[in-house]
Amino acid sequence: MEPTQAKVVLQDVRFSYREGNFSLEVPELKINAGEKVALTGPSGSGKTTLLHLAAGIFQPHRGAVWLDQFPISQKKPILRRRFRIRHIGMVFQELELLEYLTVKENLLLPYRLSPELRPDKLARTRAHELARHAGIESTLDRYPAQLSQGERQRVAICRAVITKPRIIFADEPTGNLDPATSGQCVALLRDRGEGAEPTLMMVTHDRSLTDGFDRVIELDQSFMTMNKASVG
Amino acid sequence: MKDILFLAWSYLIYYRGRTAVIVASLTLVVFLPLTVQVLVHYYEAVLARRAQETPMVIGAPGSSYDLVLNSLYFKGRSLPTLPMETVYDLRDTDLATPIPMHVRHTAGGFPVVGTSPEYFQFRHLEVKRGRFPTMLGEVVLGANAAERLQAAPGDTILTDDRNLYDLTSDYPLSMRVVGILEAAKTADDDAIFTDVKTTWVIGGIGHGHKKSDDMTAPSKFRAVGEDATIMSSAVVEYQRITRENLDTFHFHGSLGELPLTAVIAVPSDNKAATILKGRLNVNEDRQLVEPRQVVASMMDIVLVIQRFLNTIFGVVLVSTLLLLALIIVLSVRIRESEFTTLRKIGCARTRLLAAPACELGLLMAAGLIFAGTLTGIALLYVTQFRPLL
Numbered sequence: 001m002e003p004t005q006a007k008v009v010l011q012d013v014r015f016s017y018r019e020g021n022f023s024l025e026v027p028e029l030k031i032n033a034g035e036k037v038a039l040t041g042p043s044g045s046g047k048t049t050l051l052h053l054a055a056g057i058f059q060p061h062r063g064a065v066w067l068d069q070f071p072i073s074q075k076k077p078i079l080r081r082r083f084r085i086r087h088i089g090m091v092f093q094e095l096e097l098l099e100y101l102t103v104k105e106n107l108l109l110p111y112r113l114s115p116e117l118r119p120d121k122l123a124r125t126r127a128h129e130l131a132r133h134a135g136i137e138s139t140l141d142r143y144p145a146q147l148s149q150g151e152r153q154r155v156a157i158c159r160a161v162i163t164k165p166r167i168i169f170a171d172e173p174t175g176n177l178d179p180a181t182s183g184q185c186v187a188l189l190r191d192r193g194e195g196a197e198p199t200l201m202m203v204t205h206d207r208s209l210t211d212g213f214d215r216v217i218e219l220d221q222s223f224m225t226m227n228k229a230s231v232g
Numbered sequence: 233m234k235d236i237l238f239l240a241w242s243y244l245i246y247y248r249g250r251t252a253v254i255v256a257s258l259t260l261v262v263f264l265p266l267t268v269q270v271l272v273h274y275y276e277a278v279l280a281r282r283a284q285e286t287p288m289v290i291g292a293p294g295s296s297y298d299l300v301l302n303s304l305y306f307k308g309r310s311l312p313t314l315p316m317e318t319v320y321d322l323r324d325t326d327l328a329t330p331i332p333m334h335v336r337h338t339a340g341g342f343p344v345v346g347t348s349p350e351y352f353q354f355r356h357l358e359v360k361r362g363r364f365p366t367m368l369g370e371v372v373l374g375a376n377a378a379e380r381l382q383a384a385p386g387d388t389i390l391t392d393d394r395n396l397y398d399l400t401s402d403y404p405l406s407m408r409v410v411g412i413l414e415a416a417k418t419a420d421d422d423a424i425f426t427d428v429k430t431t432w433v434i435g436g437i438g439h440g441h442k443k444s445d446d447m448t449a450p451s452k453f454r455a456v457g458e459d460a461t462i463m464s465s466a467v468v469e470y471q472r473i474t475r476e477n478l479d480t481f482h483f484h485g486s487l488g489e490l491p492l493t494a495v496i497a498v499p500s501d502n503k504a505a506t507i508l509k510g511r512l513n514v515n516e517d518r519q520l521v522e523p524r525q526v527v528a529s530m531m532d533i534v535l536v537i538q539r540f541l542n543t544i545f546g547v548v549l550v551s552t553l554l555l556l557a558l559i560i561v562l563s564v565r566i567r568e569s570e571f572t573t574l575r576k577i578g579c580a581r582t583r584l585l586a587a588p589a590c591e592l593g594l595l596m597a598a599g600l601i602f603a604g605t606l607t608g609i610a611l612l613y614v615t616q617f618r619p620l621l
Contacts, residue, residue, distance in 0.1 A: 057576050078580060085578025100246030101239075112235035113579040122289070143246070168488035 006066075007167055007199040008054055013063035015053055015075075016065070024049050026063070029217075036200040038210040041219030047203040048220065054201060055088060055158040055169045056080040060079050061083040068166050085114045089160035089198070091170040092188070098158070104140040104157050107131065110163050117163065130158040134188055150181040157188050161198070170202040174209060182209060236583060240590035251595065253557065258599025259606065261552045265545035266583030266609045270540050274611060276531050282418060283523035285355075287505065288328070290318060290512060290520050299519070300526045303333050303494035305419045306343040310336055313491030314518055315426075320488055324509075329354075331496040335432040338392045339407065342377040344424045355420055361385055362411030367411040368433065368481055369408045371426040375415035383409050389424070390473070391434050405434045407473040409422060412607060417615075432483060432490055433473070440473065440481035487603040507597075512547025556595075562589060 008031040016023035021133040024046040029226055031037050038046045051060040053065060056072035057080075065073035068087065072080050082091070096104050105112075106126040111119035134154040136147075144152055153173065160168055174182035179180060186209050202213070210216045244251045280609060282304050283474040292312035301308035331354060334346035335438040350355075352364060362385035364372055373383055383389055388405040392460075407426065415421055432438045483490060496522070499505035512520035571584055 055576075081575070081578040081580055083578070084576075088578070090577055092573060092576065094569065094573075096569065098239075098570060100243045105242065110577060112239060113574060113577060113583060115580075 005009055007035070008201060009064075009066040010050075010054060010139070010224045011064050011066075013053060013060045013065065014065070015049065015058060015060045022046070022049075025212070026050065026134045027054075029054075030199060031199055031215075033199055034197045035215065036213045037202070037218045038213040039201065039203045039219060040205060040207055040210065040216060043205065045219040047205075047219055051169050051171050051201065051203050056084055056091065070181055082114075084115075085110055086163070087166045088115060089163065089165035089168040091156050091173040092189070093172040093203075097152055097159075099144050101142055102141050103131070103136065105163055106141075106144065106155055107159050109159060123162070126162060127158070131164060134158050150185070151177075153181070153185050154188060157185060161189075167197055167199045167201070170200065171204070174204065174206065179208070189210075234587045236590050237594075239587050240594055242585075243591055245593060252594050254559065255602065256550050258556070258596060261549045261601040262599055263310040263441050263602035263606045265542055265549070266603055267594065267610050268300075268538060268541055268545070270607055270611055271614060272534060274614065276534070278418075279527045279531070280524070283527040286523045287499055287506065287521055289523055290314070290322075290495040290497055290518055291493070293519050294512045296519065296521045296526050297530060299494060299521055300523045300530075301528050302335050303496065304523055306345060311493040314495070315488060316490045316492055317488035318492065318495050318518065319340055322508075324341045324496065325508070326500070327508045328497040328499040329496065330430045332492050333494040333496060334491070335493050337431060337434045339371075339389050339424050340377070340381045341385075341392065342374070342381070342422055342424050343390060344371070344426060344431060344434065346426055346428035348428060349519060351425070351496070354496070355416070355418075356415060358414045359411045360414045362409070365410055365426055367473070367475075368427060368430055369405070369407050370410045371424050372411035372431070374413050374423045374425070377413040377424055378409075378423040381422060383412075385409055385411055404471065405430075408473075423590075428484070428492070430473075433481060434618070435491075437490060438481055438483040440477050512576060560588070560592065594604060 008029070010026045010029040012028070013026040014023065022044070029050075035059060039050060041047050046056065049058065053060055053073075053177060054067075056067065056075075058063060060073055063073070068085070070083055070087075075083070098109065101109065104124075107130065107138055108119045108123055111117040117123075117153075128137065128140070131140055132159065136151050136154050136158070139147055139151055139155075144155070147155065157173060160170070160192050168189065173189060174185050185202075186202070200213075204210065209215075269375055283300070286304055289299055289303050291303065292314045294312050298308050299309055302311050316332065319330040319332045322328055329350060331350045332346070332348055333351075337344045344353075349364060359372065360375070362372070366508055371389065373381065378384070381389060383466055387409045388406045389409060393404060407424075407430065413420065413425075429438060433440075497508060499508055509520060512518055528618075567588075
């Protein structure tokens, strides 16, 4: 199989959990560079599973996944993890900030987890810039427990983008936030205008948040249907 | 590694209460056995050193432990006495140098050791300030005793009342400090040394008072017999020995009969030591002990107790480690979502395991450092401020 110029490619992917009878089949999904794609669908339709497959967290039973021409599904876990931390930004449904680190240190966490990245002065400057852009600069020295839900979410988003990733995967990044704050968070993810914009794949069950996205993919139970033709 | 250390440190600092409890527990379970071990070894070494420097001790029949503790370390119970004649007899044999010891009284809480000038030579004690006692009623202070009593040459110190409520007991004797000894880091530092005759005066065996010729009033005599004259309480005894009243001090009876608590015997050679042992071991009213053997026997008992304590500490240590393991297992379970997040972000498995391992390492290191420091402080306190022996 030859990779295309698309940033995210899933080809003939099949995945099922060991327990239960859920399975997901993706004949083909291609997301171009800089494209912003929203995944929607009812609960249990496989949105998060698809995101995990695309990010290389789950290994498909069949087929292949390419991220920026890197055949992530064919690589060993250690190489997949190394690729993820260096080139991918992740935002999770559960905010998953480390309670024992300050906001600033949470933002710099990817630098501490990767032997190839260093939390140097440049990274710290970037953390400050991002925090200012997200409106959380005043919280940099506070702990997550001292933040509001909206502030925590913005910290999680800033953490996902601090290493200037090529691709961002976001799983329900707005959680249980109120509509106004949700809109701000999604805008923060979507409108990061810094030259070459990263590709964004976001899972949400809220159709109102998909405005401004290039494409919305709706998942049905155990198979994929797309409301727009796949690009690639 | 630096980043892992940072994460581990941040975790421990954020949950500082939990960290403090675990570190305190670890410190305690390491500190107790470590300190017992270190102090036992220290005391064993101190005891053994002084015991090895003292070849033989002669005392009245009784506990050999009490005899050694009293005559070498000025501790323990009051001993039964043996007569001063023992010293004269030993001197006559030319087999050993006898050093009389009379350790029964205290002054300012420190033992008053009545002995002879040979003791200072035998223990290699030097005077730091002043001189050695040359006259009845003069004392030289051990370094710690001088410091604690804030005494200097020229000062006087009073002996302690043995029983405050006993009106018939001896009055305290005022003794003149004539010298301070160099610190020896032994029991000598915590003692007050004087001539053995002075200790007899303290005990009321010797006394000084105005001569009966001066006393014309019949009221000063309670009874007059053929052998002795008993004076009434109107005759005031001197409670301080001065050059002026020195001549009035006297001992009733023969000096050879006056009591000693022990005699240190320093044999001239091995042959003399063997002969001396042979002679004194058949003597029923005296016992001869070799402090080295007595201390070894005492340490055997101490070591049995130490082994028992070590067993208890071992059980406590195992229990603490099991509790620590439980805490770690529960902590890992609570932090499962955190580890999952880190894994999803792309953290390597080794780093994922390294962080809690590093936390554990820091906790144990902190426990060991605190325990080591506390043990060091305990040892310093014992050696510097409370030598005991």
